[in-house]
Amino acid sequence: MKKLLVTGAAGFIGSNFVRYMLDKYDDYEITVFDALTYAGHLENLEDVKDDPRFKFIKGDIRKAEDVEEPVKNSDIVINFAAESHVDRSIADAENTMNTNVMGVLTLCEAARRHDIERFVQISTDEVYGDIDEGFSKETDPLSPNSPYSAGKTGGELLARSYYRTYGLPVIVTRGSNTYxxxxxxxxxxxxxxxxxxxxxxxxxxxxxxxxxDWLHVMDHCSGVDCALHKGEPGGIYNIGGGxxxxxxxxxxxxxxxxxxxxxxxxxxxxxxxHDRRYALDASKLLGMGWQRTxxxxxxxxxxxxxxxxxxxxxxxxxxxxxxxxxxxxxxxxxx
Ligand SMILES: NC(=O)c1ccc[n+]([C@@H]2O[C@H](COP(=O)([O-])OP(=O)(O)OC[C@H]3O[C@@H](n4cnc5c(N)ncnc54)[C@H](O)[C@@H]3O)[C@@H](O)[C@H]2O)c1
CATH class of the missing domain: 3.90.25.10 (UDP-galactose 4-epimerase, domain 1)
Known part of the structure; x- marks a missing residue:
């Protein structure tokens, strides 16, 4: 059994991802780690909570003491935890930065100390900023325009720096607007x-x-799954709705x-x-066999x-x- 730590999975995409993984694979044990902020709800996990492969730990990714044991007991970390609402990031940028940047730092530190096999940082198309035409590719410059997207940019760049500097096998996904x-x-x-x-x-x-660029949540989840299993350490993968x-x-x-x-x-x-337009070029992940269904x-x-x-x-x-x-x-x- 592989041990998967999924942070922020009492929220929207993370809870759907846990459901998706338990349904698709038999050989993963999943620990959900979540601070249960205003956006985290155990009700989102009601249908999986009695699965013997499922465990929940309440904790904050900004706190090294909360993160230490759960990371130590895992093979893979997938970080969905974030302050995810742009409006709230405008009202309170500091709180957003603390989680979206410093929380990622705390997790990366624990992950490198405990030789984590894969660290997936869930990022967003918003890191590219808005574009008038065409499609953003993984190699395009980043130009975030809100405290939320600036924090997500900081978080993913920090995670990638842990790949280059410490060899932490980091994978970054940039998903589009999910429903x-x-x-x-x-x-x-x-x-x-x-x-x-x-x-x-x-x-x-x-x-x-x-x-x-509207993407169904289960297509987002299968995109993360594809990047996790087929992606290269240090790689970045757009998950676009097309x-x-x-x-x-x-x-x-x-x-x-x-x-x-x-x-x-x-x-x-x-x-x-307010950004006017996002559009992702998802050809890299599609070329790896990912399909939207x-x-x-x-x-x-x-x-x-x-x-x-x-x-x-x-x-x-x-x-x-x-x-x-x-x-x-x-x-x-x-x-
Ligand atoms: N929703 C989208 O359209 C979208 C698109 C692309 C990427 N993303 C990214 O996907 C991830 C999940 O987004 P979502 O829409 O499910 O968000 P959400 O707000 O529904 O869920 C966030 C979860 O993180 C938890 N959390 C927040 N701060 C925490 C902390 N300090 N420690 C531990 N847990 C904490 C919350 O309790 C909540 O359960 C985020 O990283 C977001 O940036 C979202």
Whole structure:
């Protein structure tokens, strides 16, 4: 049995990744390590928690004393843990940097001391910054524009430096805009589905024409799996959806599936520094045998329906004091 430590896996993509790995492989024992911040929920792992190959440890990647034993007891580390919301990084850049940069440093330090076989740092297409045309390749310069993406850039560069300097077998993945079940209801799809169901307005940033490369969460997970098993130490792998759409198009799908009309759309002041367009060239990973298996038109509608069917899940999170306070303050400033 290989021992896999998956940090940040009580969140959106990490919890789906654990489900994906337990389902696909018999020979992995998975320890989820998560601080259970406002974005981490054990409910996301409810269906796998009784699997004998699954274990959970509550801990903070910024704390060497929390990280030491779990890393020591692992063969492979996959780091999903991050402050992942751009809006929150604008409101509190320091907190974001502490996790997205210093947390990665703490993990890398433990990983190199304990001869970890593979260290996968989950990064993002946002490290390239926005591009007017074409597609970002792994060799393109990095030009992050938000504290979130600057922190992710710092984290992945630090991880790669541990490959060059100490020989830590680091792999970096840069995934694009991901959708699917269990996403924190402050992000576009679950926020707008839940607002629509509650009869609240859908606060669209600016003209809503920001283009994202939409990737289903299970395709993101299979991309990480491919990079983990077929990637080279020191390698960087784009995981792109091959599917560029403006935000407003996603919003119209949400309105169609929830049966609401466009009168709910409310254009609000754009996010400061908002990137206009991301698009990834995923040919490197596709050339290694990775395949996307989710058709956007079907999978996006299924995702909307998942949130419609799981109101108790998002209601509890959305109505927590912390989440309500942040959302109220943030949108009060976007009028
Ligand atoms: N969501 C996307 O579209 C997307 C796209 C590309 C890359 N990514 C990257 O994928 C990863 C996961 O993203 P997500 O959308 O699932 O995020 P998320 O916010 O849903 O989950 C983050 C998880 O990390 C945990 N965490 C935060 N700080 C921690 C700390 N200091 N110590 C331990 N755990 C901590 C949280 O409790 C939570 O469970 C992130 O690294 C993100 O940058 C996300």
């Amino acid at each position: 699917g079940p269990y996403q924190q209801p402050e992000k576009l799809v679950p926020l707008f589905v839940s607002n629509a169901m509650e009869g609240k307005s859908l606060p669209v940033y600016g003209d809503g024409m920001q283009i994202r 599917n560029q759409r403006p935000n407003i198009e996603i919003i119209k799908i949400i309105l169609e599936v929830t049966g609401k009309d466009e009168s709910l759309i409310k254009h609000v002041a754009d996010r400061p520094g 989710h058709d956007f038109e079907t999978a996006m509608r299924d995702t909307v329906r998942w949130y419609m069917d799981n109101t108790a899940w998002w209601k509890k999170i959305k109505e927590s004091e912390e989440n309500k306070e942040f959302a109220d303050k943030w949108y009060a400033n976007r009028k």
